[in-house]
Amino acid sequence: MDGDIIRTSARDIAKLIEPGRVSRRVYTDPELFELEMERIFGRAWLFVGHESQVPKPGDYVTTELGRQPIIMIRHSDGTVRVMLNRCTHRGAKVVNERAGNARYMSCLYHGWTFDTEGNLVGVPVPEGCTASFDMKNFGLALAPRTGEYRGFIFASLARTGISFEDHIGSMKANIDDLVDRAPEGRLALDAGMHRYVYRGNWKLQIENVLDSYHVPFGHASTVNKSGVQFARREGDEKGAVVVDAKEKTSKDWQGRRSYDMGHGHGWTSNTALDEGRRSSPAYDEYVRVLSEKVGVERAKEILTPKLHNSLIYPNVSIMGLNIHVRVIKPIAVDFTEVVVYPIRLVGAPESMNFGNVRLLNVTHSAASFVQTDDVEAFGRAQKGLQSLQTEWVDISRGLGTESPATDINAMTARATDEMVVRGQYKAWLGYMQEAV
């Protein structure tokens, strides 16, 4: 563990972030991590889950927001409720299963029972309750604010703060890009999940999802002798050209762009990977079904690769290439869990969806070809950052050369620059300087 002690005044926190660099302590200091849990994960709009995970009344999943145990359950009126998975009596976690269906949720310890809205509806041995005891005051704590966009459910554990609309607004188009690929216009996160952990700080992962600089080096082992990565999508003949003949980052790769959307959000563009050469019986059938549903022109527009990866700060990324939703769960300053949900495009031929599920196994499972080298990098970063004499972590690439992307009210830079990481630390500072 880190020996650093910092005082938590806004002024001191501001000293950790400078233009183009951040203090190593944002990755290594346990006290700062505790503050992050309060001031970011206790307050920001966080992705909880997708409505397709709880299709029927009583269906629930349990998860964590930061470290706090959460139940997401569909009530009998069809709405999805988000509540803390903590008995209001003595604090035990009420629901222990990862997923299931329940009309009532009973605490294992003393049998307090709650309904799907969180109301306390049963207390054993009621004669022991004091005269002033009112069951109405002992419902499971609801997330103070929830928001939903096209099936993506978010919650904030704070009563006040930026509205859901203001927070999510600039990223709606990125969600649309994915959802529109489903012929029925909706997604299903019902194909299981991948879970991996690494011995590093949570921010290493959210920085990485928008990092196009590392690919030719970090993922060298996924690139063949002619500089081409293995095929990563159903129907692809081959993957992206990552490295050129001189073993330098390819022009194609360098041509990618990144976008800072404010609030810590960002995304990176995709180049026309294998455009026109993507074909397989499953993929061709998918294109036919989608075209039938939305028209040939619109289908073409939907299927033109635009996004590589999008980050909705602070805890979820949506990948447009190997389609998935990835949730980041900080556990300790130097330990992080990541959950990766494959996506089923509802209405697409199942063989197409199966192909996506299968290829995600080799790109983002704990045993994948791609993600394993990333987590190795995160672990080594966490080790390297123990060097006390080198205070600063450099994130200055492209500083001062960003330009406005006026059509989407964003700033843009080369995807191999670090503008989007600077954007994340701007948001970080905003949350961290404001006491709860």
Add this chain to the structure above:
Amino acid sequence: MDGVDKDLPPMKSVPGVDRDQFEDFLHYEARLLDERRFRDWMGLFTQDGTYWVPAVPRQKSPFDQASLFYDDRTLMETRVSRLGHPKIHVQTPPSQTVHQVGRPLVEAASEETGEYVVSSTVIMVESREDNQRIFAGRQTHRLRRDGDSFKIIQKRVDLVNCSAPFEAIAVPI
């Protein structure tokens, strides 16, 4: 998609099948993995062979659900090539492993087609850098007779902790 889930008819007993030949084969396979002879290991599989490590207990299909591994020959080839790449960072330094394979149980056999289903417990201890960890579970091999040995139609490893989060896994179990 390759159709690998052609279930053999269940048999109550498997008379006349010599268990030793399976035991020898499974130990040989494990030794190839422990010696990091991944290309030779891949050579044990049929051309349409698959290697599957489910991500949930009793997983029914590798197609509609995420798996830790579900490699057909193409993906296996990519995996094995990558394991031989000088810049595979997650294997710098490489893992050292040792497999312990339990006594095999012949679950099903068809002498006509020369196909057998053999299950055994497996424990793999992996050491890398200063860390050691254990993978444990039951492995089920679907084998086809090939001369005086076998080819693997499917190897499935059901880990006891398959749903848990894992640190990076680089080598097959």
